Amino acid sequence: MPNDAANALNFYFSPVHPDEYDWSVLYPENKELKKVQFLDVGCGYGGLLVTLSTMFPDNLMLGLEIRVKVSDYVNDRIKALRIQYPGQYQNAAVLRTNAMKYLPNFFYKGQKTDPIVEKLYESTEEGQKVTRNNGEKYLAVYRRIAPSEIK
Numbered sequence: 001m002p003n004d005a006a007n008a009l010n011f012y013f014s015p016v017h018p019d020e021y022d023w024s025v026l027y028p029e030n031k032e033l034k035k036v037q038f039l040d041v042g043c044g045y046g047g048l049l050v051t052l053s054t055m056f057p058d059n060l061m062l063g064l065e066i067r068v069k070v071s072d073y074v075n076d077r078i079k080a081l082r083i084q085y086p087g088q089y090q091n092a093a094v095l096r097t098n099a100m101k102y103l104p105n106f107f108y109k110g111q112k113t114d115p116i117v118e119k120l121y122e123s124t125e126e127g128q129k130v131t132r133n134n135g136e137k138y139l140a141v142y143r144r145i146a147p148s149e150i151k
């Protein structure tokens, strides 16, 4: 179901398995059928997605946002950027969903990579808010490890 239709029903869209989702709806120019590699869980207004989209034009990225008006805003923002800059921002998209509940339904194990840590400071609305208030930032980055790596 497309985002707009899901929103109208106040419905958190979720496939039962990643294979069952038609990713071409979100990435119509993704002819090579690449998989999403960057995920912004709780993407807010999409600042990080927009920054990373042109930095990593070969990576598909997806924002997940639970608030309908906010995910609609990000959707419109990406659509407008695609029109304004033909050929760009085709690798970024947003879905309204409850990531806490449905994240595993969208992705295969080990599908994502994350070389984006530096951008967290200024590309997110939260990061910019802390800068405006002259606040300190304490970044916490986690990496999932396999049970075999635990000593």
Ligand SMILES: C[S@@+](CC[C@H](N)C(=O)[O-])C[C@H]1O[C@@H](n2cnc3c(N)ncnc32)[C@H](O)[C@@H]1O
Pocket: 041, 042, 043, 044, 045, 047, 064, 065, 066, 067, 070, 097, 098, 099, 100, 101, 124, 125, 126, 127
């Ligand atoms: C503190 S804001 C951060 C926004 C953005 N990442 C930033 O740094 O500017 C957290 C965002 O996560 C969204 N959110 C909270 N719980 C969520 C969930 N279970 N699934 C998807 N999004 C969620 C909120 O609606 C909000 O937009």
